Every structure is written in C-alpha cells, then in structure tokens.
Amino acid sequence: MKLHGNAALRWSGRRRLVELVVVERWTLTAAAERLGISVRCARKWVGRYRLEGELGLQDRSSAPRRVANRTSSERVETIVALRRLRFTAAEIAELLKMALSTAPGSSADLGMGRLGRIGLEQAARYERSRPGELVHIDVKKLGRIEGGAGKRVSDGSRCALAVSTEQVGRGDPGHRRLMAES
Known part of the structure; x- marks a missing residue:
C-alpha cells in the first residue's frame, strides 16, 4: 500500500475501525470520533469491509477505469x-x-513526439573492453599572441622574473623574486 503523508487511517487503523464497528458493535459516529476521522470516511471503510472483506481495506488506484473521449x-x-x-x-x-x-x-x-528522430537510423553505439580506451585529445598549436599573454600584477604593469644577485652570493641560487620592468 502506498499512502500519502496526510492519510488519517493506515491499514492498521482501518482494521481497528472495522473491529470497533463490526465486532464490538460501536456506532459509526462513536468509532469515527475515537479514531479522529469523519463519519463519511468510517462509513466508506466499513462498507468496503462488509462487501469485500480484508481486501476492501486496501488502497485503490484513483485513476479512471476508462476514458470516455479517448482517440480511436x-x-x-x-x-x-x-x-x-x-x-x-x-x-x-x-x-x-x-x-x-x-x-x-x-x-x-x-x-x-519529436520530428527530429522519426525515420532516421539509430546512432551507432559501441562498447570497449577497457575504460578510457577511446579517449582522444585534440591538440592545436596556436599562433603567437600579439602583445603577449603573460601574467599581470595587480596594478596592471608587466613584471619580469629575475634571479636576485644578492641571494646568489649567500648560497641560495634557486631564490627568485619579481622585479618591475622599466
């Protein structure tokens, strides 16, 4: 059974309603009040139980059994x-x-529904034995970019990467720092 979240009676509540009305001889009004449902709802479930037994307590589809204006x-x-x-x-x-x-x-x-695929052959699909077997990378060499495409410092000026002569004398030849171009 698939109930919506606001259902007043689940299957066990329906069984309890039937037990109160049919077995214990409660009135519909008293049983409905006890379970917090309307008399109309109680009458529906008790009536279904009397006609169909336990199967009458199960949920039913709300879809129409037939559509009157269906296209032939x-x-x-x-x-x-x-x-x-x-x-x-x-x-x-x-x-x-x-x-x-x-x-x-x-x-x-x-x-x-869509005209695009009607009458066209299906696309050729294929599987490979190993993942990544068909990975293909296109590489295109670009021409030289006029004016350069280097990094810019926050003020917009260009900077050159230079080795500091002060650091070389101290035995740290790998140290570099940015110096502003003039």
Missing part, C-alpha cells in the same frame, strides 16, 4: 502514418479536422 485506434494509426511522413502536429490536426492538442498527444504516447 483507427485515428491513432492515421496520425502515426502521417507522422512517419514527417507531417507536423498542426498539419495533422488541420488535415484530420481535430484539436491541435490531440495529434501531438497521440504521437508522443507512441514515442513519435
């Missing part, structure tokens, strides 16, 4: 045939003298 199968076949000929929904609706919303609905139900 012959008309759907006609829509599909026109769709395969790449007619748009507006063209189909005009040709068959039907509502504009009916044609795309019928074709979308059958997976033909």
Whole structure:
C-alpha cells in the first residue's frame, strides 16, 4: 500500500475501525470520533469491509477505469502514418479536422513526439573492453599572441622574473623574486 503523508487511517487503523464497528458493535459516529476521522470516511471503510472483506481495506488506484473521449485506434494509426511522413502536429490536426492538442498527444504516447528522430537510423553505439580506451585529445598549436599573454600584477604593469644577485652570493641560487620592468 502506498499512502500519502496526510492519510488519517493506515491499514492498521482501518482494521481497528472495522473491529470497533463490526465486532464490538460501536456506532459509526462513536468509532469515527475515537479514531479522529469523519463519519463519511468510517462509513466508506466499513462498507468496503462488509462487501469485500480484508481486501476492501486496501488502497485503490484513483485513476479512471476508462476514458470516455479517448482517440480511436483507427485515428491513432492515421496520425502515426502521417507522422512517419514527417507531417507536423498542426498539419495533422488541420488535415484530420481535430484539436491541435490531440495529434501531438497521440504521437508522443507512441514515442513519435519529436520530428527530429522519426525515420532516421539509430546512432551507432559501441562498447570497449577497457575504460578510457577511446579517449582522444585534440591538440592545436596556436599562433603567437600579439602583445603577449603573460601574467599581470595587480596594478596592471608587466613584471619580469629575475634571479636576485644578492641571494646568489649567500648560497641560495634557486631564490627568485619579481622585479618591475622599466
């Protein structure tokens, strides 16, 4: 059973309601008040129990059992045939003298909603034995960028990387610092 979060009675509550009314002979009003539900709700569940037994206490689908204005199968076949000929929904609706919303609905139900893929071959799919086997990297050499593309210091001026002569004398030849270009 799939109940919504605000359901007043879960399956065990329905069983308790039936037990109070049928076995212990409580009135519907008293049992409904005890369980915090309406008399109408209590009447519904007790009535279902009396007609169907335990199965009557289970949830039911709220979907309609039939749709009165469903498009006939012959008309759907006609829509599909026109769709395969790449007619748009507006063209189909005009040709068959039907509502504009009916044609795309019928074709979308059958997976033909978008014209782009209809009548085209499926894309070639393939699997490889090892992950990354088909990884491909495109490398393009770029021409020299005019004016340079170096890093900028916060004030917008260019800086050159230079070895400090002071540090070389101290035995730290790897030390570098930024010096402003003039």
